[in-house]
Amino acid sequence: MRRNPEIERIADDAEQHQRYFFGKTANQKRAMRKRWVADEYVRLCPNVYTKNEYYQTLNPQERAMHLIRTLSVKYPEKVFGAMSAALVLELECPWRRDVLERAQIATEQSAPKHTQGMIDNIYVHPLTFIVHNGIRITSPERTLVDCALRYPFTQSLGMFDSALRAGIVGKQDIDETCSNVHRDCSSVRKLLRDADEKSENGGESLCRAVILEAGFVRPELQHEFRDPANPRHTFRTDFLWVCDRKAVVLEYDGMEKYTNQHMTNGQNTRQVVYEERRREDALRRAGVATILRTDYEEVRQPRPLIQKLINNGIPMERTY
Known part of the structure; x- marks a missing residue:
């Protein structure tokens, strides 16, 4: 052409x-x-x-943000809510296309309907907004409440964890917002109970959400161990349980641990694996009885992970 x-x-x-x-x-x-x-x-x-x-x-989150930026230029008076607002706030959002492929526009219309293309209207009342990076969005607390009401626990916990970690909202702010939402907010309060700013990334949040949803007792996050052979060296673990006086550690291995140059300090995969083995040796010297590993693929289809935790004596607490 x-x-x-x-x-x-x-x-x-x-x-x-x-x-x-x-x-x-x-x-x-x-x-x-x-x-x-x-x-x-x-x-x-x-x-x-x-x-x-x-x-x-573009990856799924980049595609979603491109659409949001475009619509904010095309319709500058519009306010984005729910997952779209969470993306603008740079919260840990799931990468599933069916979650990210549509932009959510907040409206006070009583019966919002789908608009053209990849845009959804969502009901928000009272509708107030903040401006973040030049884009109108619902407040962080309202954003999290709306996401909790629309998406499953496993997809929402990372957003709550990352919001608390970044310090952009407190649990009390979210809880108070529930009083202005005339809906059952039990899903929000469940997330408030389990959200933890110690979670370091979305992969760990997703892993913990699967563990909690399966009914296992809540693990301790980022517990610090000191290497007896070299007391100046300390190591933090992703998840820790103490079962029958024995420490059981679960480590979540995201692919970035092996490929992201920032996280690997320029090391190649072989060097990273070698350092992981040294780390495991130090944890065992510090008294850790069992070190388990998991990754995104196992968390995504969690039956093997659940069976692994059962086989290693992780106690059950409740089911959701």
Whole structure:
């Protein structure tokens, strides 16, 4: 298709600002639509596009944030809520496409309906907003309440953990917000009971959510052990239980532990694995009887993880 410098400038500017683009004039809209029909562009919703090759470089959260930024430019008066607001606040959100692929717009309309494309209206009353990174969103406490009312415990715990960890909201603020929501907020209060700012990342939060939902006793997070052979060296563990006076540790291995240069301090995978073995030796010297490991794939299909905890004597407390 023949080049269109004007449209190319619009697309390039959008990419620089990490958002999609849309046409403002009839000619721009026509030109963008032609390129979508020709399979050069992806259409996210009516009159919102991006280049095919650019879209493929984005992960689910990046795609969601691109859509939010685009809609905030196209509809600057709109207020984002629920998962969209959580993403703007940079909370730990699940990467599932069915959760992230739609933008949530907060409205006081009594019977909100789906709007065009990938946009949902969600009922929020009273509707107030803050501005974060130039985008209108519901307050952090209202955002968390709305997410807890819409998404399962396993998808919501990471958002609560990360909000507390970042210090952008307190548990009391969230609890007080429940009094203004005329709905059963038992799911919110369950999250408040189990949320913990000591959780270091979304993977650990998801793992803990699966453990708690399965009914196991709540583990201690980030317990610090000192190596008897070298008292200056201390190690923190992801999860700790003391069962029959024996310490049982569970470590969550996210792929970033082996691939993220910031987390590995520039070490290669072999070096990281070697350091992990040294760490395990130190934990055993410090009195840890059992060290278990898990990862995202096991947490996602948790039957093996649950059986592993049962086999190693982790006690059950309750079921949700």
